[in-house]
Protein backbone atom coordinates (compact mmCIF):
# COMPACT_ATOMS: atom_id res chain seq x y z
CA UNK A 422 0.00 0.00 0.00
CA UNK A 423 1.37 3.45 -0.92
CA UNK A 424 2.37 5.42 2.18
CA UNK A 425 0.29 8.53 2.56
CA UNK A 426 2.26 11.65 1.84
CA UNK A 427 2.25 15.03 3.53
CA UNK A 428 4.00 17.97 1.91
CA UNK A 429 5.04 20.20 4.80
CA UNK A 430 5.62 23.89 4.03
CA UNK A 431 7.65 25.79 6.61
CA UNK A 432 7.59 29.60 6.50
CA UNK A 433 9.50 32.40 8.23
CA UNK A 434 8.05 32.41 11.73
CA UNK A 435 9.78 31.95 15.07
CA UNK A 436 7.63 28.84 15.38
CA UNK A 437 9.58 27.27 12.49
CA UNK A 438 11.61 25.25 15.02
CA UNK A 439 8.42 23.43 16.03
CA UNK A 440 8.04 22.22 12.45
CA UNK A 441 11.01 19.89 12.99
CA UNK A 442 9.11 18.10 15.75
CA UNK A 443 5.99 18.10 13.59
CA UNK A 444 7.85 16.51 10.69
CA UNK A 445 9.33 13.84 12.93
CA UNK A 446 6.02 13.02 14.60
CA UNK A 447 4.22 12.77 11.26
CA UNK A 448 6.91 10.42 10.08
CA UNK A 449 6.44 8.35 13.28
CA UNK A 450 2.77 8.05 12.31
CA UNK A 451 3.84 6.20 9.17
CA UNK A 452 3.41 9.19 6.87
CA UNK A 453 5.89 10.08 4.13
CA UNK A 454 6.92 13.69 4.77
CA UNK A 455 8.45 15.99 2.13
CA UNK A 456 9.51 19.45 3.25
CA UNK A 457 9.63 22.76 1.40
CA UNK A 458 10.81 25.99 3.00
CA UNK A 459 10.68 29.65 2.11
CA UNK A 460 13.97 31.57 2.14
CA UNK A 461 12.71 33.36 5.29
CA UNK A 462 12.13 30.01 7.01
CA UNK A 463 15.74 29.00 6.37
CA UNK A 464 16.81 32.05 8.41
CA UNK A 465 15.15 30.42 11.45
CA UNK A 466 15.89 26.70 10.92
CA UNK A 467 18.35 25.07 8.58
CA UNK A 468 16.98 22.76 5.88
CA UNK A 469 19.64 20.35 7.12
CA UNK A 470 17.59 19.79 10.30
CA UNK A 471 14.70 18.38 8.26
CA UNK A 472 16.99 16.53 5.88
CA UNK A 473 18.71 14.80 8.77
CA UNK A 474 15.44 13.97 10.55
CA UNK A 475 13.68 12.63 7.47
CA UNK A 476 16.58 11.48 5.30
CA UNK A 477 14.96 13.36 2.46
CA UNK A 478 16.02 16.53 0.61
CA UNK A 479 14.27 19.82 1.35
CA UNK A 480 13.13 22.07 -1.48
CA UNK A 481 13.78 25.76 -0.90
CA UNK A 482 14.08 27.15 -4.42
CA UNK A 483 11.44 26.58 -7.06
CA UNK A 484 13.98 27.23 -9.84
CA UNK A 485 16.34 24.54 -8.56
CA UNK A 486 15.86 21.36 -10.59
CA UNK A 487 16.97 19.16 -7.72
CA UNK A 488 15.53 15.81 -6.62
CA UNK A 489 11.96 17.07 -6.98
CA UNK A 490 12.52 17.32 -10.75
CA UNK A 491 12.70 20.26 -13.16
CA UNK A 492 9.32 21.70 -12.13
CA UNK A 493 9.30 21.09 -8.35
CA UNK A 494 6.05 22.89 -7.56
CA UNK A 495 4.16 20.67 -10.01
CA UNK A 496 5.75 17.35 -9.03
CA UNK A 497 5.55 18.05 -5.29
CA UNK A 498 1.90 19.07 -5.63
CA UNK A 499 1.06 15.96 -7.66
CA UNK A 500 2.66 13.57 -5.15
CA UNK A 501 1.07 15.05 -2.00
CA UNK A 502 -2.06 13.71 -0.32
CA UNK A 503 -2.14 16.79 1.92
CA UNK A 504 -0.30 20.12 1.80
CA UNK A 505 0.32 21.31 5.35
CA UNK A 506 1.78 24.77 5.96
CA UNK A 507 3.00 24.98 9.55
CA UNK A 508 3.90 27.50 10.71
CA UNK A 509 2.15 29.74 8.19
CA UNK A 510 3.17 33.40 8.25
CA UNK A 511 0.79 36.27 7.57
CA UNK A 512 2.85 36.91 4.44
CA UNK A 513 2.50 33.37 3.08
CA UNK A 514 -1.24 33.26 3.81
CA UNK A 515 -1.64 36.57 1.96
CA UNK A 516 0.36 35.31 -1.02
CA UNK A 517 -1.79 32.19 -1.39
CA UNK A 518 -5.04 34.12 -1.01
CA UNK A 519 -4.01 36.69 -3.61
CA UNK A 520 -2.47 34.22 -6.03
CA UNK A 521 1.11 35.46 -5.71
CA UNK A 522 3.01 32.35 -6.66
CA UNK A 523 6.52 33.73 -6.24
CA UNK A 524 7.98 31.16 -3.83
CA UNK A 525 7.98 27.37 -3.61
CA UNK A 526 5.25 27.13 -0.95
CA UNK A 527 2.62 29.49 -2.32
CA UNK A 528 3.30 28.25 -5.84
CA UNK A 529 2.95 24.57 -4.83
CA UNK A 530 -0.14 25.24 -2.69
CA UNK A 531 -1.80 26.79 -5.75
CA UNK A 532 -0.67 23.99 -8.05
CA UNK A 533 -2.05 21.23 -5.81
CA UNK A 534 -5.52 19.69 -5.81
CA UNK A 535 -5.26 17.93 -2.46
CA UNK A 536 -6.53 19.38 0.86
CA UNK A 537 -4.64 22.36 2.26
CA UNK A 538 -4.10 22.66 6.02
CA UNK A 539 -2.70 25.90 7.39
CA UNK A 540 -1.44 26.50 10.93
CA UNK A 541 -0.93 30.26 11.34
CA UNK A 542 1.69 31.57 13.78
CA UNK A 543 2.38 35.23 14.32
CA UNK A 544 2.29 38.15 16.74
CA UNK A 545 -1.22 38.83 18.05
CA UNK A 546 -1.55 42.20 16.31
CA UNK A 547 -0.54 40.66 12.99
CA UNK A 548 -3.10 37.92 13.53
CA UNK A 549 -5.85 40.35 14.53
CA UNK A 550 -5.06 42.74 11.66
CA UNK A 551 -7.92 43.23 9.21
CA UNK A 552 -5.77 41.91 6.36
CA UNK A 553 -4.90 38.62 8.05
CA UNK A 554 -8.43 38.07 9.33
CA UNK A 555 -9.84 38.65 5.85
CA UNK A 556 -7.21 36.39 4.26
CA UNK A 557 -7.88 33.55 6.70
CA UNK A 558 -11.62 33.87 6.08
CA UNK A 559 -11.02 33.59 2.32
CA UNK A 560 -8.79 30.54 2.78
CA UNK A 561 -11.55 28.84 4.80
CA UNK A 562 -14.21 29.76 2.26
CA UNK A 563 -12.07 28.10 -0.39
CA UNK A 564 -11.97 24.89 1.63
CA UNK A 565 -8.65 25.11 3.44
CA UNK A 566 -8.54 23.80 7.00
CA UNK A 567 -7.12 26.42 9.36
CA UNK A 568 -5.76 25.01 12.64
CA UNK A 569 -5.44 27.53 15.45
CA UNK A 570 -3.70 29.72 16.27
CA UNK A 571 -3.80 29.20 20.04
CA UNK A 572 -3.56 31.78 22.78
CA UNK A 573 -0.71 31.89 25.27
CA UNK A 574 2.80 33.27 25.73
CA UNK A 575 4.12 34.76 22.50
CA UNK A 576 7.78 34.64 21.49
CA UNK A 577 7.68 38.39 20.88
CA UNK A 578 6.62 38.96 24.51
CA UNK A 579 3.24 39.20 26.19
CA UNK A 580 0.32 36.86 25.89
CA UNK A 581 -2.35 36.60 23.27
CA UNK A 582 -3.61 34.79 20.20
CA UNK A 583 -1.03 33.83 17.61
CA UNK A 584 0.86 30.78 18.92
CA UNK A 585 1.02 27.91 16.48
CA UNK A 586 -1.30 25.12 17.63
CA UNK A 587 0.42 22.26 19.47
CA UNK A 588 2.11 19.70 17.25
CA UNK A 589 -0.28 16.99 18.49
CA UNK A 590 -3.32 19.05 17.44
CA UNK A 591 -1.91 19.64 13.96
CA UNK A 592 -1.12 15.92 13.66
CA UNK A 593 -4.70 15.03 14.64
CA UNK A 594 -6.17 17.26 11.94
CA UNK A 595 -3.67 16.03 9.36
CA UNK A 596 -4.23 12.33 10.09
CA UNK A 597 -7.97 12.82 9.98
CA UNK A 598 -7.70 14.59 6.65
CA UNK A 599 -5.44 11.86 5.27
CA UNK A 600 -8.00 9.26 6.34
CA UNK A 601 -10.93 10.95 4.61
CA UNK A 602 -11.17 8.24 1.94
CA UNK A 603 -10.09 5.32 4.17
CA UNK A 604 -12.19 2.30 5.06
CA UNK A 605 -13.81 3.88 8.15
CA UNK A 606 -14.60 7.26 6.57
CA UNK A 607 -18.11 8.36 7.44
CA UNK A 608 -18.37 5.88 10.34
CA UNK A 609 -18.69 6.74 14.01
CA UNK A 610 -16.84 4.50 16.43
CA UNK A 611 -17.08 4.55 20.20
CA UNK A 612 -14.05 3.28 22.07
CA UNK A 613 -13.82 2.78 25.82
CA UNK A 614 -10.47 2.71 27.61
CA UNK A 615 -8.70 2.63 30.95
CA UNK A 616 -9.52 1.17 34.32
CA UNK A 617 -12.62 2.52 36.07
CA UNK A 618 -12.33 3.73 39.67
CA UNK A 619 -14.88 2.90 42.39
CA UNK A 620 -14.46 5.22 45.33
CA UNK A 621 -14.41 4.07 48.96
CA UNK A 622 -13.84 7.51 50.47
CA UNK A 623 -12.76 10.89 49.02
CA UNK A 624 -9.17 9.71 48.46
CA UNK A 625 -9.26 5.94 47.99
CA UNK A 626 -10.69 3.81 45.27
CA UNK A 627 -10.77 0.30 43.88
CA UNK A 628 -9.26 0.18 40.41
CA UNK A 629 -7.09 -2.05 38.25
CA UNK A 630 -3.80 -1.96 36.34
CA UNK A 631 -5.23 -1.04 32.93
CA UNK A 632 -3.16 1.76 31.39
CA UNK A 633 -5.64 2.63 28.65
CA UNK A 634 -2.97 2.12 25.96
CA UNK A 635 -4.95 -0.46 23.97
CA UNK A 636 -8.10 1.66 23.85
CA UNK A 637 -6.17 4.82 23.01
CA UNK A 638 -4.42 2.97 20.18
CA UNK A 639 -7.80 1.83 18.81
CA UNK A 640 -9.12 5.39 19.01
CA UNK A 641 -6.07 6.72 17.17
CA UNK A 642 -6.20 4.00 14.50
CA UNK A 643 -9.95 4.60 13.97
CA UNK A 644 -9.28 8.33 13.51
CA UNK A 645 -6.47 7.64 11.03
CA UNK A 646 -8.82 5.40 9.04
CA UNK A 647 -11.33 8.23 8.68
CA UNK A 648 -13.82 7.50 11.50
CA UNK A 649 -15.36 10.04 13.82
CA UNK A 650 -14.29 8.75 17.20
CA UNK A 651 -15.65 9.16 20.70
CA UNK A 652 -13.24 7.93 23.36
CA UNK A 653 -14.94 7.24 26.68
CA UNK A 654 -12.00 7.05 29.02
CA UNK A 655 -11.47 6.23 32.66
CA UNK A 656 -8.56 8.11 34.31
CA UNK A 657 -5.32 7.32 32.49
CA UNK A 658 -1.91 8.98 32.43
CA UNK A 659 -1.97 9.20 28.63
CA UNK A 660 -2.71 12.12 26.34
CA UNK A 661 -5.68 11.18 24.17
CA UNK A 662 -5.11 11.37 20.42
CA UNK A 663 -6.19 14.74 19.07
CA UNK A 664 -8.95 15.10 16.50
CA UNK A 665 -11.38 12.92 18.44
CA UNK A 666 -14.08 13.57 21.03
CA UNK A 667 -13.01 12.61 24.54
CA UNK A 668 -15.49 11.89 27.35
CA UNK A 669 -13.82 11.50 30.72
CA UNK A 670 -15.53 9.34 33.31
CA UNK A 671 -14.48 7.70 36.57
CA UNK A 672 -16.79 4.88 37.65
CA UNK A 673 -18.38 1.92 35.85
CA UNK A 674 -21.80 3.57 36.18
CA UNK A 675 -20.50 6.76 34.54
CA UNK A 676 -18.87 4.73 31.78
CA UNK A 677 -22.17 2.97 31.14
CA UNK A 678 -24.11 6.24 30.91
CA UNK A 679 -21.55 7.99 28.68
CA UNK A 680 -21.21 4.97 26.38
CA UNK A 681 -24.94 4.45 26.06
CA UNK A 682 -25.38 8.09 25.04
CA UNK A 683 -22.44 8.09 22.63
CA UNK A 684 -23.41 4.85 20.88
CA UNK A 685 -26.81 6.14 19.73
CA UNK A 686 -25.47 7.26 16.33
CA UNK A 687 -22.48 4.92 16.10
CA UNK A 688 -21.75 2.00 13.82
CA UNK A 689 -19.32 0.26 16.16
CA UNK A 690 -18.59 0.03 19.87
CA UNK A 691 -15.20 -1.28 20.94
CA UNK A 692 -14.96 -1.77 24.69
CA UNK A 693 -11.29 -1.97 25.62
CA UNK A 694 -11.85 -0.52 29.11
CA UNK A 695 -11.17 -2.62 32.17
CA UNK A 696 -14.41 -2.03 34.04
CA UNK A 697 -14.60 -2.81 37.75
CA UNK A 698 -16.80 -5.81 38.49
CA UNK A 699 -17.58 -4.61 42.01
CA UNK A 700 -18.00 -1.28 43.77
CA UNK A 701 -18.20 -0.37 47.46
CA UNK A 702 -21.84 -0.22 48.54
CA UNK A 703 -21.35 3.07 50.31
CA UNK A 704 -19.06 6.06 49.78
CA UNK A 705 -17.70 7.43 53.03
CA UNK A 706 -17.97 11.25 52.96
CA UNK A 707 -14.74 11.52 54.98
CA UNK A 708 -11.36 9.84 54.72
CA UNK A 709 -11.60 6.56 56.63
CA UNK A 710 -9.18 6.62 59.60
CA UNK A 711 -7.10 3.64 60.58
CA UNK A 712 -8.44 2.07 63.78
CA UNK A 713 -5.33 0.47 65.28
CA UNK A 714 -4.96 -3.13 64.10
CA UNK A 715 -8.70 -3.70 63.71
CA UNK A 716 -9.93 -5.32 60.49
CA UNK A 717 -11.88 -3.15 58.09
CA UNK A 718 -14.62 -4.71 56.00
CA UNK A 719 -15.80 -3.06 52.83
CA UNK A 720 -18.95 -4.48 51.34
CA UNK A 721 -18.96 -4.71 47.57
CA UNK A 722 -21.87 -4.83 45.17
CA UNK A 723 -21.66 -5.87 41.50
CA UNK A 724 -21.35 -2.99 39.04
CA UNK A 725 -23.56 -2.66 36.00
CA UNK A 726 -22.85 -5.11 33.16
CA UNK A 727 -22.01 -2.54 30.47
CA UNK A 728 -21.23 -4.98 27.67
CA UNK A 729 -24.38 -6.97 28.29
CA UNK A 730 -26.64 -3.96 28.85
CA UNK A 731 -25.81 -1.91 25.76
CA UNK A 732 -27.51 -3.46 22.76
CA UNK A 733 -28.27 -2.02 19.34
CA UNK A 734 -27.61 -2.30 15.65
CA UNK A 735 -23.89 -1.65 15.76
CA UNK A 736 -20.85 -3.88 15.68
CA UNK A 737 -20.00 -4.73 19.26
CA UNK A 738 -16.48 -5.72 20.22
CA UNK A 739 -15.48 -6.72 23.74
CA UNK A 740 -12.19 -7.61 25.40
CA UNK A 741 -11.49 -10.51 27.69
CA UNK A 742 -8.48 -10.11 29.97
CA UNK A 743 -8.01 -13.54 31.48
CA UNK A 744 -5.43 -15.25 33.63
CA UNK A 745 -6.81 -18.80 33.20
CA UNK A 746 -8.62 -20.73 30.48
CA UNK A 747 -8.32 -17.76 28.13
CA UNK A 748 -10.05 -19.15 25.06
CA UNK A 749 -12.86 -20.88 26.92
CA UNK A 750 -13.67 -17.84 29.06
CA UNK A 751 -13.49 -15.48 26.09
CA UNK A 752 -15.84 -17.59 23.96
CA UNK A 753 -18.33 -17.79 26.82
CA UNK A 754 -18.21 -14.00 27.21
CA UNK A 755 -18.75 -13.50 23.47
CA UNK A 756 -21.99 -15.46 23.65
CA UNK A 757 -23.18 -14.15 27.01
CA UNK A 758 -22.74 -10.50 26.02
CA UNK A 759 -24.00 -10.94 22.45
CA UNK A 760 -20.76 -9.64 20.93
CA UNK A 761 -19.69 -9.73 17.30
CA UNK A 762 -16.04 -10.10 18.22
CA UNK A 763 -14.07 -10.66 21.37
CA UNK A 764 -10.40 -9.85 21.76
CA UNK A 765 -8.82 -12.20 24.27
CA UNK A 766 -5.55 -11.45 25.96
CA UNK A 767 -3.61 -13.35 28.54
CA UNK A 768 -2.81 -10.94 31.36
CA UNK A 769 -0.22 -13.27 32.86
CA UNK A 770 2.11 -12.68 29.89
CA UNK A 771 4.98 -10.34 30.80
CA UNK A 772 5.48 -8.90 27.30
CA UNK A 773 1.82 -8.19 26.51
CA UNK A 774 -1.41 -6.90 28.02
CA UNK A 775 -1.75 -4.43 30.90
CA UNK A 776 0.58 -1.43 30.72
CA UNK A 777 2.85 -2.89 28.05
CA UNK A 778 3.48 -1.31 24.63
CA UNK A 779 2.73 -4.57 22.88
CA UNK A 780 -0.02 -7.13 22.84
CA UNK A 781 -0.65 -10.65 21.62
CA UNK A 782 -4.33 -11.41 21.23
CA UNK A 783 -6.83 -13.88 19.87
CA UNK A 784 -9.73 -12.33 17.96
CA UNK A 785 -12.74 -14.65 18.17
CA UNK A 786 -15.92 -14.19 16.15
CA UNK A 787 -19.44 -15.60 16.34
CA UNK A 788 -18.54 -18.36 13.89
CA UNK A 789 -15.91 -19.59 16.34
CA UNK A 790 -12.96 -18.50 14.18
CA UNK A 791 -9.81 -17.92 16.19
CA UNK A 792 -7.47 -15.31 14.72
CA UNK A 793 -4.20 -15.42 16.70
CA UNK A 794 -1.86 -12.47 16.33
CA UNK A 795 1.86 -12.60 17.02
CA UNK A 796 3.32 -10.11 19.49
CA UNK A 797 2.53 -6.75 17.90
CA UNK A 798 2.52 -3.12 18.95
CA UNK A 799 -0.85 -2.06 20.37
CA UNK A 800 -1.32 0.15 17.32
CA UNK A 801 -0.85 -2.89 15.06
CA UNK A 802 -3.29 -4.91 17.16
CA UNK A 803 -5.74 -1.99 16.89
CA UNK A 804 -5.52 -2.12 13.10
CA UNK A 805 -6.09 -5.90 13.09
CA UNK A 806 -9.24 -5.42 15.17
CA UNK A 807 -10.41 -2.61 12.91
CA UNK A 808 -9.83 -4.78 9.81
CA UNK A 809 -12.38 -7.18 11.27
CA UNK A 810 -14.77 -4.37 12.18
CA UNK A 811 -14.58 -3.07 8.60
CA UNK A 812 -15.45 -6.56 7.30
CA UNK A 813 -18.44 -6.73 9.63
CA UNK A 814 -19.61 -3.25 8.66
CA UNK A 815 -19.56 -4.08 4.98
Ligand SMILES: Cc1cc2nc3c(=O)[nH]c(=O)nc-3n(C[C@H](O)[C@H](O)[C@H](O)COP(=O)(O)O)c2cc1C
Pocket residue numbers: 431432433434435436459460461462509510511512513514524542543544547
Ligand atom coordinates in the same frame (compact mmCIF):
# COMPACT_ATOMS: atom_id res chain seq x y z
C1 LIG B 1 12.52 37.47 14.26
C2 LIG B 1 11.35 37.44 13.33
C3 LIG B 1 10.26 36.69 13.66
C4 LIG B 1 9.15 36.65 12.83
N1 LIG B 1 8.09 35.88 13.19
C5 LIG B 1 6.99 35.88 12.41
C6 LIG B 1 5.87 35.09 12.75
O1 LIG B 1 5.87 34.38 13.76
N2 LIG B 1 4.81 35.13 11.94
C7 LIG B 1 4.77 35.89 10.81
O2 LIG B 1 3.74 35.89 10.12
N3 LIG B 1 5.82 36.63 10.46
C8 LIG B 1 6.93 36.64 11.21
N4 LIG B 1 8.01 37.39 10.84
C9 LIG B 1 7.96 38.12 9.58
C10 LIG B 1 8.21 37.19 8.40
O3 LIG B 1 9.42 36.50 8.56
C11 LIG B 1 8.18 37.96 7.08
O4 LIG B 1 6.87 38.47 6.89
C12 LIG B 1 8.62 37.16 5.92
O5 LIG B 1 8.44 37.92 4.74
C13 LIG B 1 7.83 35.86 5.79
O6 LIG B 1 8.24 35.19 4.63
P1 LIG B 1 7.63 33.81 4.19
O7 LIG B 1 6.17 33.89 4.36
O8 LIG B 1 8.03 33.69 2.75
O9 LIG B 1 8.28 32.75 5.00
C14 LIG B 1 9.14 37.42 11.65
C15 LIG B 1 10.25 38.17 11.31
C16 LIG B 1 11.34 38.20 12.16
C17 LIG B 1 12.55 39.03 11.78
